[in-house]
Amino acid sequence: QIAGGEILERTVWAQIRYSISEEQKDGAAVGNVAKDLGIDYRNLKERGFRIVSTSGESMFSVNQNDGVLYVNGKLDREEVCERSTPCLINLKIALEKPLEIHYVTVDVIDTNDHAPRFQEQEKHLQIGESVIPGARFQLQAARDPDSGSNSVQSYKLSHTEHFRIEIKDRDEDGKVPVLILQKPLDREVTKRMKLQLIALDGGRPPKSGTMEITIDVLDINDNAPVFTKEAYIVMLNENTPVGTTIFRVNATDLDEGQNSEIVYSLGHDVNDKLRKLFNINPITGEIVVTGLLDFEVKDKYEIDIQASDKGIVPLTTDKSLTIKIADINDNPPQIEVTSFSSAIPEDSKPGTTVALISVSDLDSEINGRVTCSLPEDIPFKLMPSSQENTYTLVTISSLDRETISRYDITLEATDADAGQPPLSSFKTITVQISDVNDNSPAFSLSPYAFYVMENNIPGKSLFSVSASDRDLDENAVVHYNIWRDPGDENKYASFININSENGEIYALKSFDFETVQMFQFQVVATDSGTPSLSSNVTVNVFILDQNDNVPVILYPVSANGSAEGVEEIPRNVNAGHLVTKVRAYDADIGYNGWLLFSLQEVSDHSLFGLDRYTGQIRTLRSFTETDEAQHKLLILVKDNGNISLSATATVIVKVVEPKEAFATSDVKNTVKEEEENSVTFYLIIILGSVSVLFLISIIVLTIMQCYKSTDYSSKYLQDTNYDGTLCHSIQYRSGDKRYIAIAFSKGRASYSSPYSENYWPYTSCFVNSMSYYDGFRMKVFN
Known part of the structure; x- marks a missing residue:
């Protein structure tokens, strides 16, 4: 079918309708749109022949070569239109040059490709034998996705004389089957029937x-339940545990189904007290204990039991149950603690009374006899008293709070009745051991060993000692003080x-390593007990060197004391000629006293050289006529401390x-002899001081060795590769041997030898280099 028209500035439109059956394969042709519209298929591409708007664009496509409308994919009417009739799909096709809009409607025709289907493959019905004929039972309708005559049209029921099928026609739900009873049912003849319902489409x-x-x-419920026995009697011990099943009643019913199912319950006349003591399982008829049974309260119970079926109108039968209670040993002993001392001193003597204990049993005669006992691994025991079932808890050995501070004592009371097993009671009492100042x-x-850097800040904490006391509270509070003997000459x-x-230990003054290297004192720790106890400890303090001494220039020194000198040398000297040697020392040790020399200023760098380790100034070349007659050399001497000091x-x-050189040599030698004599005098004083310090150190070591023998390890080990103008020795311990290390300035060598003392005080000595005093040698004795 084709309809057409023209509107608005020559926009042409037409409408076409096609019909196609569902389930067509992908690529099936629907119709030749170009041919039906009278459009030349040769111009379709140039005019942009296409589908522009549609409700089913993805299901169809047009071929720009021949103008044919094709199916995209499988075409399923039930999926596209569900239950709509008819199933119409609208397409809009456009062309340009000139613009044309054409409308295409595709009518998808249904095919019978689905069979009727019930949602439930099986249906169960329960119909009483008392139901009268004519009763109607509506069934679930079958569903068929097809439409029209291809949907469900009729139902058929398998052959039976009791039922027939009737069909109700409902617009939305289709045709609904109804099962109608034609003949009464008889359970005794037929208990179960199986029918088949068939749904047919058109x-x-x-x-x-x-x-x-x-x-x-x-x-039909026409039989009442019947108990299997005429009377029920049960014997039961008192104190039977709650939840215990004591008996099971049984009743039967000749009916079937719910009419034969029995439900058990306590009778309507059973009071609330009995309902708290007993309960019955409604399904099994088991009678269960739900409360505490006590022979001393009541020894016999009468209970009415009721059995009912589950019929629409239930039938009921009653029966009486007698329960007799038997007496047993059901009362455990009781423990009572009087005059209890919850805390006793740890220095209590054996036999000290801690508590009075009495035991009892509510049972009579043999069941009332009770014994009381304690664990064996505690320093306590029970002493029987003159009164029956009364005991005294006493100590049997010494106590130590620091070992065990409290005892949880478990008392056990057991009766001696004939029951199996005997009943016991337990009670735990806690005995605290109070502290006595005994530690x-x-x-x-x-002893303590501490290392303190010299030049410390007075009043600042240096180190701390710590003492602990195993006692408690005030007995464990420790106070510290320094032992000061009026006759003690230890000024430090x-x-x-x-x-x-x-x-915390503080210094009241600043220490100087060059004055003292080591001292010791006593610290006393005292607790706050009554009476107080104390102990003391030796504290050894080792002073560590700090780079606090500036190098001192020994040569050259002028008459006014400044480090200035004049040296005269002949002009004809060769390269390598020794001009002079700068001599210096540093009172510090180790790297702090290791001196290095350097030229800061020189008039001609090509003429003179300085040995950085020895301080020797030598010529680097021969003098020429053009060289100046006077040269000024500024030498910097610095140590190797972290923050180096210099002169x-x-x-x-x-x-x-x-x-001129020969003429002045005699005068110069005379001056040099005077200067060297002066330097030698100072050196003798210094060596004498070092010897005295070394002797004092040996004496202190001997005293310490006799007083205490304790190993110390060095915190301040000096580098033995010392390269200044000073000589240093350091003694240190390694294992069971002592080593003394010597550093020389000129050779920059080190030497170590065993030294077998227990302590390792370190000393320092200093001398000028070998060229200062060629005859000087140092010897270290073990």
């Missing part, structure tokens, strides 16, 4: 679906103070003719 040939119908014939404070270390102990609360010396080198 297709050619028709398709069908089936549902199995199972009908159970229900019985002295104990220091965490003994007076420079130390201690915080009495926390053991400077000035050497004026005058270049003279050889004759």
